[in-house]
Amino acid sequence: QVQLQQSGPGLVKPSQTLSLTCAISGDSVSSNSAAWNWIRQSPSRGLEWLGRTYYRSKWYNDYAVSMKSRIAINPDTSKNQFSLQLNSVTPEDTAVYYCVRLVGGMADNWGQGTLVTVSS
């Protein structure tokens, strides 16, 4: 039974960095068949894929074009988790953020979601 447990602050000030962590149980962040993703959801933008990290003999990252200049998704093999960092946030980054496992092209496990509000 795979479980994803998210942690991180629910309030971030404009221009600062949003940081979230997703702890994995029941699978490995170094799995050769899974990809570890961050997806967010807001009323104005709907569901939006942000990026992923995955291991296939070496580590790879893919990021949404709209995010590429200010996003980083990193694995932490010692803690079996992965993280999201989004720099220079604005109120438009206010959303519910989900960490998601994709296997075989399907998002079969989602974290509980974290509402992040960007406000001073």
Next chain:
Amino acid sequence: QSVLTQPPSASGTPGQRVTISCSGSSSNIGRDIVNWYQQLPGTAPKLLIYSNNQRPSGVPDRFSGSKSGTSASLAISGLQSEDEADYYCAAWDGSLNGWVFGGGTKLTVL
């Protein structure tokens, strides 16, 4: 402004069959598989259909998916009140090199 286009709403009465469409392009639905997700209020989306027409274990066979060209559809037969939820389609987009979603369809059971 979602990459995949879904109708914003759909409705039906208990027992009816409803379909939800998802329109894309040759860079996403036209070249890759489609998944469907169901989202109940206040919860994370849940995988409903994968690889165009496959159901994960535990999903009733009242739910079915299909794909043709650059469009896909989700059908729900024998509509039940607990089916009232938001439904989203998703696919990998080769041009954007990322996952894209539909804007979601809110299903109301009358």
